[in-house]
Amino acid sequence: QVRLIESGGGLVQAGDSLRLSCAASGRTISTYAMGWFRQAPGKDREFVAAISKGGRTTYYADSVKGRFTISRENAKNSVYLQMNSLKPEDTAVYYCAARQDSSYLTDSREYDYWGQGTQVTVSS
DSSP states (O other): EEEEEEEEEEEEEEOOOOTEEEEESSSSSGEHHHHEEOOOOSOOOOEEEEETTTOOOEOTTTTTTTTTEEEEEOOOOTEEEEOOOOOOOOOEEEEEEEEESSSSOOOGOSSSSEEOOEEEEEEO
């Protein structure tokens, strides 16, 4: 069992930056690929970014490419999402997720464990 706890969300203005953190416990995340997803009110959960087990391969949604950066520190059992140049359309609850397999990392249905989410609100 992997428990994931997100932190770092908040209310910011357009153009600001935030860094989300995801702390894992229960098991080491070095054997899991990790992803970030988000869900805005009235919308489906959508893929934001993912990172391979070793951290060498990353994936991004087109909407965040060039603005967001996913990283991980397996020694700290943590994953991060650096979000720059935030836009009002980035407003959502952001979730961290873990997947044992390395395929289909953009599909939320394939993830094994989820955090409770952290709210990010970007005002215009």
